[in-house]
Each structure stands twice: as C-alpha cells, then as structure tokens.
Amino acid sequence: xxxxxxxxxxxxxxxxxxxxxxxxxxxxxxxxxxxxxxxxxxxxxxxxxxxxxxxxxxxxxxxxxxxxxxxxxxxxxxxxxxxxxxxxxxxxxxxxxxxxxxxxxxxxxxxxxxxxxxxxxxxxxxxxxxxxxxxxxxxxxxxxxxxxxxxxxxxxxxxxxxxxxxxxxxxxxxxxxxxxxxxxxxxxxxxxxxxxxxxxxxxxxxxxxxxxxxxxxxxxxxxxxxxxxxxxxxxxxxxxxxxxxxxxxxxxxxxxxxxxxxxxxxxxxxxxxxxxxxxxxxxxxxxxxxxxxxxxxxxxxxxxxxxxxxxxxxxxxxxxxxxxxxxxxxxxxxxxxxxxxxxxxxxxxxxxxxxxxxxxxxxxxxxxxxxxxxxxxxxxxxxxxxxxxxxxxxxxxxxxxxxxxxxxxxxxxxxxxxxxxxxxxxxxxxxxxxxxxxxxxxxxxxxxxxxxxxxxxxxxxxxxxxxxxxxxxxxxxxxxxxxxxxxxxxxxxxxxxxxxxxxxxxxxxxxxxxxxxxxxxxxxxxxxxxxxxxxxxxxxxxxxxxxxxxxxxxxxxxxxxxxxxxxxxxxxxxxxxxxxxxxxxxxxxxxxxxxxxxxxxxxxxxxxxxxxxxxxxxxxxxxxxxxxxxxxxxxxxxxxxxxxxxxxxxxxxxxxxxxxxxxxxxxxxxxxxxxxxxxxxxxxxxxxxxxxxxxxxxxxxxxxxxxxxxxxxxxxxxxxxxxxxxxxxxxxxxxxxxxxxxxxxxxxxxxxxxxxxxxxxxxxxxxxxxxxxxxxxxxxxxxxxxxxxxxxxxxxxxxxxxxxxxxxxxxxxxxxxxxxxxxxxxxxxxxxxxxxxxxxxxxxxxxxxxxxxxxxxxxxxxxxxxxxxxxxxxxxxxxxxxxxxxxx
Numbered sequence: 001x002x003x004x005x006x007x008x009x010x011x012x013x014x015x016x017x018x019x020x021x022x023x024x025x026x027x028x029x030x031x032x033x034x035x036x037x038x039x040x041x042x043x044x045x046x047x048x049x050x051x052x053x054x055x056x057x058x059x060x061x062x063x064x065x066x067x068x069x070x071x072x073x074x075x076x077x078x079x080x081x082x083x084x085x086x087x088x089x090x091x092x093x094x095x096x097x098x099x100x101x102x103x104x105x106x107x108x109x110x111x112x113x114x115x116x117x118x119x120x121x122x123x124x125x126x127x128x129x130x131x132x133x134x135x136x137x138x139x140x141x142x143x144x145x146x147x148x149x150x151x152x153x154x155x156x157x158x159x160x161x162x163x164x165x166x167x168x169x170x171x172x173x174x175x176x177x178x179x180x181x182x183x184x185x186x187x188x189x190x191x192x193x194x195x196x197x198x199x200x201x202x203x204x205x206x207x208x209x210x211x212x213x214x215x216x217x218x219x220x221x222x223x224x225x226x227x228x229x230x231x232x233x234x235x236x237x238x239x240x241x242x243x244x245x246x247x248x249x250x251x252x253x254x255x256x257x258x259x260x261x262x263x264x265x266x267x268x269x270x271x272x273x274x275x276x277x278x279x280x281x282x283x284x285x286x287x288x289x290x291x292x293x294x295x296x297x298x299x300x301x302x303x304x305x306x307x308x309x310x311x312x313x314x315x316x317x318x319x320x321x322x323x324x325x326x327x328x329x330x331x332x333x334x335x336x337x338x339x340x341x342x343x344x345x346x347x348x349x350x351x352x353x354x355x356x357x358x359x360x361x362x363x364x365x366x367x368x369x370x371x372x373x374x375x376x377x378x379x380x381x382x383x384x385x386x387x388x389x390x391x392x393x394x395x396x397x398x399x400x401x402x403x404x405x406x407x408x409x410x411x412x413x414x415x416x417x418x419x420x421x422x423x424x425x426x427x428x429x430x431x432x433x434x435x436x437x438x439x440x441x442x443x444x445x446x447x448x449x450x451x452x453x454x455x456x457x458x459x460x461x462x463x464x465x466x467x468x469x470x471x472x473x474x475x476x477x478x479x480x481x482x483x484x485x486x487x488x489x490x491x492x493x494x495x496x497x498x499x500x501x502x503x504x505x506x507x508x509x510x511x512x513x514x515x516x517x518x519x520x521x522x523x524x525x526x527x528x529x530x531x532x533x534x535x536x537x538x539x540x541x542x543x544x545x546x547x548x549x550x551x552x553x554x555x556x557x558x559x560x561x562x563x564x565x566x567x568x569x570x571x572x573x574x575x576x577x578x579x580x581x582x583x584x585x586x587x588x589x590x591x592x593x594x595x596x597x598x599x600x601x602x603x604x605x606x607x608x609x610x611x612x613x614x615x616x617x618x619x620x621x622x623x624x625x626x627x628x629x630x631x632x633x634x635x636x637x638x639x640x641x642x643x644x645x646x647x648x649x650x651x652x653x654x655x656x657x658x659x660x661x662x663x664x665x666x667x668x669x670x671x672x673x674x675x676x677x678x679x680x681x682x683x684x685x686x687x688x689x690x691x692x693x694x695x696x697x698x699x700x701x702x703x704x705x706x707x708x709x710x711x712x713x714x715x716x717x718x719x720x721x722x723x724x725x726x727x728x729x730x731x732x733x734x735x736x737x738x739x740x741x742x743x744x745x746x747x748x749x750x751x752x753x754x755x756x757x758x759x760x761x762x763x764x765x766x767x768x769x770x771x772x773x774x775x776x777x778x779x780x781x782x783x784x785x786x787x788x789x790x791x792x793x794x795x796x797x798x799x800x801x802x803x804x805x806x807x808x809x810x811x812x813x814x815x816x817x818x819x820x821x822x823x824x825x826x827x828x829x830x831x832x833x834x835x836x837x838x839x840x841x842x843x844x845x846x847x848x849x850x851x852x853x854x855x856x857x858x859x860x861x862x863x864x865x866x867x868x869x870x871x872x873x874x875x876x877x878x879x880x881x882x883x884x885x886x887x888x
Contacts, residue, residue: 004094004095004125004127005095005127005193005197005201007070007071007094007095007127008070008071008095008096008097008127008129008136008193009136009138009183009201010138010141011041011069011070011071011095011143012041012042012070013041013042013043013044013067013068013069013070013071014034014041014042014043014044014069014070014071014072014073014145015043015044015045015046015059015062015065015069015071015072015073015093016030016031016034016043016044016045016046016053016073016075017046017047017062017072017073017074017075017076017084018030018046018047018074018075018076018077018099018100019031019045019046019047019050019053019054019058019075020047020050020053021050021052021053021054026075026099026100026147027047027075027076029147029148029149030073030075030099030135030145030146030147031043031045031053031054032054033144033145033146033147033148033151034073034143034144034145035054035056036144036151037142037143037144037151038141038142039141039142039143039144040141040142041141041143042067042069043056044056044059044065044069045057045058045059046058046059046060046061046062046065046072047059047060047076048060048061061087062084062087062088062091062093063087063090063091065091068091068092068093069091069093070093070094070095071093071095071096071097071145072084072088072093072095072096072097073096073097073099073135073145074096074097074098074099074100074130075099075100075147076100077100077102078100078101078102078103078106078110078113078131079102079113081098081100081103081113081117081131082113082116082117082120085116085117085120085121085126086120088124088126089120089121089123089124089126090124093126094125094126094127095126095127096121096126096127096128096129096130097128097129097130097133097135097136097145098117098128098129098130098131098132098133098188098191099130099131099132099133099134099135099146099147100130100131100132101131101132102132103117103131103132103189104132104189105132105189114131114189114191117131117191118191118192121191121192126192127192127193127197128191128192128193129185129187129188129192129193130186130187130188130189130191131188131189131191132164132188132189133164133186133187133188133189134146134147134148134161134164134167134168134186134188135147135148135186136183136184136185136186137151137152137181137183137184137185138182138183138184139151139152139153139154139155139180139181139182139184140154140182140207146167146184146186148167148168148171149168149171149172150171150172150175151171152171152174152175152180152181152184153174153175153178153179153180153181154180154181154182155179155180155181155182156180156182156207156208156209156210156292157179157180157181157182157208157209157210157211157212157285157288158181158182158183158184158185158198158202158205158208158210158211158212159181159183159184159185159212159213159214160185160187160195160198160211160212160213160214161185161186161187161213161214162186162187162188162190162214162215162216162217163186163214163216164186164188166214166281167184167186170281171184173281174285177285179285179289182202182205182207182208182209183202183205183208185198190219194219194220194223194224195213195215195218195224195227196220196223196224196226196227196228196809197227197809198211199211199224199227199228199230199231199237200227200230200231200809200810201809202235203227203230203231203234203235208235209235209292210235210236210237210238210288210291210292211231211235211236211237211238212238212239212240212284212285212288213237213238213239213240214239214240214242214281214284215239215240215241215242216241216242216243217243218598221269221598221599221600221712222711222712222713222714222782224712225269225272225273225712225713226713226714226780226782226783227809228270228273228274228275229272229273229274229454229713229780230780230783230809232273232274232275232450232451232454233274233451233454233455236276236287236288236291236447237273237274237275237276238275238276238277238278238284238287238288238291239270239275239276239277239278240277240278240279240280240281240283240284241263241266241270241277243262243263262596262598264620265596265598265599265602265620266599267620268599268602268620268621268622269599269622269712271450272621272622272629272713274447274450274451274454275450276443276446276447276450278443282436283436283439283440283443286429286431286436286439286440287440287443287444289429290405290407290429290440290441290444291444291447293427293428293429294405294406294407294427294428294429294444295404295405296405296444296445296447296448296451297376297377297404297405297441297444297445297448298376298448299376299445300323300324300325300376300442300445301324301325301326301327301328301374301375301376301377302319302324302325302326302327302375302376302377302378302379302438302441303326303327303329303349303351303369303372303375303377303378303379304316304319304326304349304350304351304378304379304381305350305351305353305362305365305366305369305378305379305380305381306350306351306352306353306380306381306382306383307352307353307354307355307357307362307381307382307383307385307388308352308355308381308383308385308411309346309350309352311381311383311409311411311434312346312350312352312381312434313350314434314435315350315379315381315409315434315435315437315438316350318434318435318438318439319438319441319442322438322439322442323442324438324441324442324445326349326350327349327369327372327374327375327376328349328374329348329349329351329369329372329374329375330372330373330374332372333368333369333371333372333374334347334348336368337351337365337368340361340364340365340368341353341354341357341361341365342354342356351365351369353365355383355385355387355388356385356387356388357388358387358388358389358392359389359392359393359395359396360396362380362382362388362393362396362397363393363396363397363400366378366380366397366400366402366406367400367402370402370403370404370406375404376404376405376445377404377405377406377407377441377444377445378402378404378405378406378407379406379407379408379409379434379437379438379441380397380406380407380408380409380428381408381409381411381434381437382408382409382410382411382416382419383411383412384411384412384415384416390410390412390415390416390418390419391418391419391422393419394408394410394418394419394420394422394423394426395422397423397426397428398422398423398425398426398427398428399426405441405444406428407428407429407430407431407437407440407441408423408428408429408430408431408437409430409431409432409433409434409436409437410423410430410432411432411433411434453628453629453632454778455770455771455774455778456628457628457739457740457742457743457770457773457774457777457778458626458627458628458629458739458740459627459628459740465500465662465663465666466500467498467499467500467663467666467667467670468498468499469498469670471498472495472498472499472667472670472671473671475491475494475495475498476495476671476673476698479491479698480673480698480701484533484698485675485697485698485699486533486534486695486696486697486698487533487694487696487697487698488508488531488532488533488575489529489531489578489693489694489695490507490508490531490575490578491696492677492694492695492696493506493691493694495667495694495696496667496679496691496694499663499664499666499667500663501660501663501664501667501679501691502688502689502690502691503690503691503692503694504580504581504583504690504692505522505580505581506522506578506579506580506581507578507579508531508575508576508577508578508579509558509576509577509578509579510575510576510577511558512554512555512558512559515528515554515555515557515558515577515579516551516554516555518579519548519551519554519579520551522579522580522581523581524548524549524550524554524582525547525548525549525582526548526554526579526580526581526582527544527545527546527547527548527579527580527581527582527583527692528544528545528548528554528557528558528561528577528578528579528580529543529544529545529561529577529578529580529693530543530544530561530564530574530577530578531574531575531576531577531578532572532573532574532575533573533575534571534572534573535568535572537695538693539610541564541567541568542564543561543564545557545560545561546582547582548582554579557577558577561577562574562577580692583683583690583692585683585684585685585687585689585690586649586684586685587639587642587643587652587683587684587685588607588608588609588680588681588682588683589605589606589607589608589639589657589680589681589682589683589684589689590604590605590606590607590608590609590612590618590678590679590680590681590682591604591605591608591660591661591664591677591679591680591682591691592604592605592676592677592678592679592680593664593667593668593674593676593677594675594676594677595672595674595675595676595699595710599622599712600622600672600710600711600712601622601623601665601668601669601672601674601710601711602620602621602622603620603621603622603623603625603633603661603664603665603668604618604619604620605618605619605621605633605634605637605661606618606619606637606639607637607638607639608680608681608682609680609681612680617637617638617639618637619633619634619636619637620633621633622712622713623665623666623668623669623711623713623715624665624666624669624711624713624715624716625661625662625665626662626739626740627655627658627659627662630657630658630659630661630662630665631654631658633661634654634657634658634661643657643684650685650686651686652684652685652686652689653686653688656688656689657684657689660682660689664679669708669711669715672699672702672704672709672710673698673699673701673702674696674697674698674699675697675698675699676695676696676697677694677695677696677697678693678694678695678696679691679693679694680693680695681693707719714780714781714782715781716736716738716781717736717781717785720734720735720736720785720787720836720840721733721734721735722734722735722832722836724828724832726824726827726828726829727826727827727828728827730791731791732789732790732791732800732824732829732832733789733790733791734787734788734789734790734832734833734836735787735788735790736781736785736786736787736788737776737777737779737786737787737788737802737804738777739774739777739778740777741777741788741799742770742773742774742777744788744790744797744798744799745773745776745777745788745799745802746768746773747798747799748798748799748800748801748802748819748821749768751821751822751823752819752821752822753822756819756820756821756822756825758854759854759857759860760817760819762852762854762878776802776804779804783806783807783809783811784804784805784806784807784814785804785805785837785840785841785844786802786803786804787802787803787804787833787836787837787840788800788801788802789801789802789820789824789829789832789833791824799821800820800821800823800824800829801818801819801820801821801824801829801830801833802818802819802833803816803817803818803819803833803834803836803837804816804817804818804837805837805840805841805846805849807844807846811844811845811846812846812847812848813846813847813848813849813850814841814846814848814849814850815849815850815851815852816834816837816849816850816851817851818830818833818834818837818860818863820833830859830863831863831866834863834864834867835867838867838883841885842885846885847884847885847886848882848883848884848885848886849869849882849883849885850872850880850881850882850883851864851869851880851881851882852878852879852880852881853878853879853881854877854878854879855874855877855878855879856877861879861881864881864883865881867883868883869881869882869883870882870883
C-alpha cells in the first residue's frame with residue numbers, strides 16, 4: 001500500500017484525463033500546471049474529443065497509451081468517471097486522483113456513481129485521492145497535479161485539506177509569506193485515501209518536518225488515532241477542525257450528553273494522540289513555524305522582555321487568562337537587571353527595558369532571563385522607536401546562545417522588516433502581535449504536556465479488578481428482552497456493583513408500610529426516590545425526597561412521590577419507591593459516558609449534583625484508561641483542587657478516584673450496547689465514595705465482528721494469554737506487554753549478558769533509560785504486538801523474555817524480534833514465544849513476517865528455520881529471513 005502512494009506522489013509517468021485547450025476549464029488549468037512545472041516524468045493528455053492538447057498528442061483512453069503509467073489525474077465530467085476508472089483498472093494503473101465533482105454531494109445518482117468508483121478501486125487495487133478535490137502538489141519533484149492558480153514553494157510542511165477552495169487561498173497566502181511545503185494535498189471526499197493514510201505516509205517522509213491538517217469530518221477514526229499516535233511524538237501534527245459550533249451537537253438524553261459536545265470530544269481525541277489543535281489558519285502556520293525553529297518549553301512560565309509597556313501588559317493579560325504564568329524572576333536575575341538597566345525599569349516581569357535601550361542592553365536582559373531557572377521560555381517584544389534600531393537588536397539576538405525557547409514580536413511593518421528577516425534566518429520565529437506569540441507559546445507548552453503524558457509510565461492498578469462481566473451481560477440482555485432501552489435505578493446500580501463501583505444499600509418498595517418498615521431496618525435518615533424505567537432525571541419532577549427522619553415522614557414522602565403520577569402520561573410505568581440510607585458526603589461528582597457517533601464511548605468527569613450544567617466543570621477522555629490517564633482527566637477540573645483538600649478540609653483519596661475511572665472505562669468498553677450513563681452524584685469524602693444515583697440508556701443491540709471494535713483506541717488484548725511449562729518444569733505466563741511493565745523490562749536488561757545484547761542489537765549497546773523503555777512497553781496494539789514471558793521467583797514477578805512484531809501501517813508485513821534473558825535461555829521460551837507471536841500475526845491478517853539475524857547467531861537461525869522462515873538475502877554478516885503466510 002505504501003508503494004502505491006509513491007505511485008501517486010512520486011510518479012514516473014502520468015495521464016491527465018480530461019486535459020483540454022479550452023480556457024477556463026479545470027482540464028485546461030490541470031494540464032497547464034503539469035506542463036509548466038519541472039516534473040521530469042512523462043505526461044500523456046487523455047481526451048477523446050481532442051487530437052492535440054497543448055501541442056501534445058491526446059489519447060482517447062488510458063487503454064490507448066503507448067506505455068503504462070503510474071498515475072491518472074481525472075478532470076472529466078462526473079458521469080464519465082466510473083468508465084474511466086474501469087479503464088484505469090484494465091490498464092494496470094494503481095494510482096488515481098479524481099478532481100471531478102458531482103458525486104456524493106449531488107444526490108442519489110451521484111452517490112451511485114461514487115459507490116461504483118469505490119467498487120472498481122477495490123476490485124483492481126487502485127488507491128484514490130478525491131473525488132471533488134483540488135489535486136496535489138509535490139514541489140520537490142516539480143509536480144503540480146492540481147488546478148490551483150499557482151504552485152507551492154519547497155519546504156518541510158505537509159499540508160492536507162478537505163476543502164479545495166481553502167487550499168487555493170492558503171497557497172496564495174503561503175507564497176506571499178514564503179512558506180514552503182513538502183506536499184500540498186487536497187483530499188476532497190476521501191473515497192479511499194484518508195487522513196490516516198497520509199499521516200502514515202508523510203510521517204515516514206524524510207522531507208516532511210510537520211503535518212498540517214484542515215479537517216471538516218473524519219472517517220475511520222481508529223486508523224486516524226493510531227496513525228497520529230505513531231507519529232505525533234516525532235513530527236508535530238497540527239489540526240484546524242471546522243464545525244465546532246453548538247448547533248452541530250446532537251440533542252441528548254443525559255447530563256453527560258449535553259456536556260460532551262462534538263468539539264469537546266475532538267479535543268479529547270487530539271489530546272490523547274498528541275495532536276496540536278488550533279482555531280485559525282494563522283495559528284496553523286504560526287505553530288508550524290515555531291515548532292520547526294525552537295525546542296518545546298518544559299513549563300508555562302514565560303519571561304517577557306519589551307521596550308514598551310503596553311505590549312507587555314497585553315501579553316501578560318493574554319498569558320494569564322489562558323493558562324500561562326508570568327515567570328517569577330529570581331533575586332539573582334533581578335540584581336543582574338538592576339546593574340544593566342536604568343533605575344526606572346519595571347523591576348519585574350514583564351521586563352520593560354524602556355524605549356531608549358540599545359541592542360546590548362536588550363540582549364543582556366534576554367540572557368539574564370535565559371539563565372533563570374524559573375523561566376521556561378522567553379518572549380522578546382520590540383516596538384520601533386527613534387533611539388532603538390530593530391535590525392541591530394535582531395542581529396544581537398541571533399548571535400547570542402539562548403538555550404531556552406525564544407519567540408519574538410517585532411511590532412510594525414516597514415521599519416522592522418529587515419529585523420524580522422534576520423530573526424527568521426537565525427531561527428527565531430517572529431510575529432506581528434503579542435497575543436499571537438503568547439498563543440503559540442501556550443500551544444507549544446500544551447504539546448509538551450501531551451507528549452509527556454504519552455511518555456509517562458503508569459503505576460500498577462492497586463488491586464485486581466474482579467469485574468463480573470458475565471453477570472453484567474445477563475442483566476443487560478434481560479433489559480433488552482423486556483423491550484426496554486432504559487435501566488431502572490435498581491438495575492443500573494446492580495450493573496455498577498458488578499464492576500465494583502459502590503452504591504448505597506437500598507430497595508424498591510410498593511407501599512408506605514413497606515417504606516416505613518425498611519426505613520426502620522436501615523436506620524433513619526433515609527432518602528426516597530420514584531422508581532420508574534421511564535423517568536430518567538427524577539429530581540426534575542420532584543421525585544427525590546431527602547433527609548427523611550421518621551416513619552411518619554417516610555409515609556408522607558411515599559404518598560407525595562406516588563401523587564406525582566397524576567401529572568405524568570399514562571404510559572409512564574412505576575415500580576414503586578426506592579428507599580436508601582441517606583448519605584452525607586462533602587463533594588458531589590459526575591461520572592458519565594456517552595457514545596459519540598465518531599469516536600465511540602466518551603468518558604466525562606467533573607463537578608456533579610443538580611447544578612452540573614450550571615457549573616460546566618467537566619473534563620472528557622477516551623477509553624481505555626490507566627491510572628495516569630485517569631488522573632489526567634480528573635486533574636483538569638476545578639473541583640480537583642477541592643478534592644485534594646482545601647482551606648483545612650481533608651482531601652479525598654485521589655488514587656481511589658483514578659481506580660474508579662479505570663473500572664468505569666472497562667464497563668463502557670465491555671458493553672458497546674451502552675449509549676449513555678450518568679452517575680450523578682457520586683458522593684465522596686475522605687472516607688470513600690458512593691454512586692447515589694445512576695441513569696443508564698442502552699442503544700439498539702449491536703453485533704461486532706471482533707471484541708472492542710467500537711473503540712477508537714485498541715485496549716489491552718486480554719485474549720492473548722497462555723501458560724506454558726519451561727524445560728525446567730516451571731510455569732511461565734505469556735501475555736501482551738503493558739505500560740506498567742517498564743520497571744520489569746528494565747530489570748530484565750540488567751540480566752542480559754554482552755553476548756545477548758550483541759545478538760539482539762547487532763553490536764549496538766542501547767542506553768536503557770525511560771525513553772527507550774517506553775518505546776518497548778507503550779505500544780499501539782493495532783500496529784504491533786509484544787508478548788512477554790512472566791515468571792515468578794521468590795514472590796517477585798520477572799520478565800524472562802519478550803517477542804514482538806511491528807507491522808507496517810497497512811498491516812501487510814511485520815518485523816519480528818525476540819529477546820530471552822540469560823537465566824532462562826535453553827528452557828524452550830524462544831520456541832514458545834515465537835509460536836505464540838506467529839499465531840497472532842496470522843490472526844491479524846499479516847501476509848509476511850521478516851527478521852534480521854546475525855549470521856553467526858546459530859541458535860536464532862535454527863529457531864526461525866524450524867518455524868518455516870527461509871533466508872532471502874545475506875549481507876555484511878546479516879541474514880535476512882522471511883515467512884509468508886500466503887504460502888502456508
């Protein structure tokens with residue numbers, strides 16, 4: 001698949017189908033762009049209505065071309081495209097760009113043609129960009145396969161857009177601003193090639209430094225998330241997502257639904273993958289420029305150096321109102337600034353060096369802030385003044401060594417132009433307005449935080465989960481069998497209990513006498529609630545009565561609740577009244593989930609209670625969760641400060657809340673039937689927490705081909721578990737690796753001999769640190785698999801060995817590698833691990849597994865050959881092995 005995209009973006013020959021001499025047509029603009037570039041490949045015009053196009057022979061069909069071509073760019077009427085696609089398939093053309101419009105967006109007839117084009121592309125193995133797109137530009141080879149009014153300069157940015165019209169505007173702007181591109185792609189309706197394909201392709205492209213995306217909609221979100229997670233650590237992916245208004249959000253049945261709008265879910269997804277989200281086109285390129293030129297700030301503390309007070313104040317306001325902090329300069333820094341600046345300088349941050357500061361004073365002030373440990377980044381602002389030369393200050397800044405991120409704002413136009421150009425050459429990004437710079441700084445900081453979260457090693461889950469999935473499944477099926485989609489409170493709390501989420505003791509009673517009797521049994525005070533499968537939010541109709549202290553009050557409360565039915569439709573069913581022990585706890589939280597139409601289950605945590613919509617203090621995340629990810633969701637709410645303990649009040653057990661989130665995530669992961677859940681309130685204090693109310697709505701029954709298919713992030717694959725007996729008679733467990741295994745893998749490396757390291761890493765001795773180990777332990781189970789051998793000795797679990805396959809982006813081939821620690825070599829672990837991983841590779845549909853082995857590693861070569869591998873090449877002391885499942 002990857003080489004098929006090469007046929008599109010790096011063709012040696014192409015056909016321009018629909019090329020025309022008629023001015024003002026797309027076909028005319030396309031062929032002119034193709035011919036006016038420096039593309040060295042062969043270009044064939046194809047148009048049955050023309051004998052010559054632009055002085056070149058025109059062919060009636062791609063079937064009539066004198067030689068095969070790699071790529072066909074189609075700019076013909078929509079009704080002719082299915083026939084042209086079929087001819088492309090017959091001619092063996094594997095890459096197609098369909099510029100033509102008039103398909104899905106043009107009614108039923110267009111949709112029929114769209115589906116036919118897709119069928120043909122699958123049948124003939126053709127990769128397709130479009131339809132309804134501008135085309136693409138590859139400046140490196142001088143190929144402009146678009147109908148844009150101009151072409152793109154060469155650079156390091158890969159730009160991908162769903163909007164062709166936006167492409168033309170950005171291209172014009174970029175040329176004016178001297179912004180260059182490695183690739184410039186309009187993908188249109190995404191019949192085939194989507195964002196995930198291009199992220200995978202550009203992610204491995206050495207000429208691409210960052211990937212910029214204009215996104216309106218998203219297909220195949222799981223593949224998108226997988227691709228983004230794979231490359232966001234190494235190449236910034238910056239997304240401008242359109243369609244963020246509330247009007248786009250669907251009406252919902254629960255608090256969670258109203259709080260988890262479409263844009264908020266996209267933000268959560270982007271944050272989980274390390275994607276940088278921006279709000280404007282300007283920010284898209286501002287961020288790309290800064291990330292290409294500067295390192296990431298390790299905190300949100302900014303030092304502002306300015307020669308004018310006003311811009312410093314504006315910067316400070318924008319910084320502090322948007323989550324940043326003014327760096328508190330150390331006494332040493334302040335003393336240093338006092339020694340070089342006039343007596344009436346600002347004596348703090350922002351550092352106002354005053355309007356008469358020359359280049360020397362300005363740069364010395366920058367250097368002092370650069371050396372301050374309390375500073376994470378520097379903003380240099382300069383306003384042109386009679387005694388300040390912006391060009392000289394710029395020259396001084398670029399020659400001074402500055403090891404912290406520095407961003408510049410040279411305010412003005414003509415007077416500062418030369419200074420801006422010097423800064424850019426010196427790799428200091430510069431912007432026209434201070435708010436723009438601060439915004440870029442904050443996005444760089446959030447990107448650093450996202451990457452830090454991706455790299456963080458989670459602690460082990462405190463205790464075994466002990467989830468009763470089978471019993472929960474029986475309960476859900478029973479609700480379906482009753483013809484309902486909404487669980488009663490009784491059922492909802494039972495479901496939570498199966499996942500060890502605690503609820504207060506209680507039961508449903510049908511008479512006031514039973515209510516009084518059960519109140520006595522529980523002990524007053526109690527709470528009473530209407531029990532109905534048709535009433536979701538009981539408080540809204542007055543169906544909850546709190547703090548009932550006696551039998552008389554219990555009798556009155558029961559009757560009052562039952563009287564509510566007079567104002568309800570006759571179809572509303574009531575099972576009685578639920579009586580529970582009254583619980584008094586300091587904090588009320590919301591724990592919720594909803595099924596998003598794009599990203600599947602979405603988790604919500606925040607301030608709960610009856611005023612949940614008023615407070616709007618919630619945060620969103622995607623399953624699966626571990627303890628680190630759960631804490632990240634919790635800590636980004638305002639209520640988190642209270643939960644930690646506030647003004648002398650004791651804090652709650654945050655780790656218990658994290659564990660609660662992990663278990664809750666498993667519930668929505670295990671049951672795709674769940675449409676929405678509200679646990680509101682979850683009452684908690686320093687003594688623990690209870691789910692006081694629960695509202696659960698089921699979706700239509702859904703059948704999935706594989707477990708967890710409804711998730712966009714592959715969870716831990718518990719199905720790959722096996723126990724084997726080693727040659728020494730001891731048991732070992734084979735299971736997938738997980739992020740929590742980092743300390744165990746570090747310990748395994750300490751047990752490796754030099755010979756084992758030499759054989760595994762071909763003579764290179766890696767530095768075994770956190771950065772290496774997270775690459776081995778924090779994997780995307782959709783893209784790779786690592787199975788460890790876990791043994792237990794003296795009550796301690798140890799990693800005896802690990803085998804892994806790393807797949808290509810299209811899941812066609814995979815590289816195999818294995819490592820068994822010295823104390824367990826010769827025990828048959830290598831064979832057991834290899835057998836297991838090859839079974840998994842076959843199950844995943846991988847066609848070919850390959851391995852590289854040192855020629856003198858006889859044991860490894862024997863193991864591979866016993867498993868059906870054959871040597872395909874030998875080069876410089878390395879043997880290359882392959883195993884094809886197609887041949888088996």
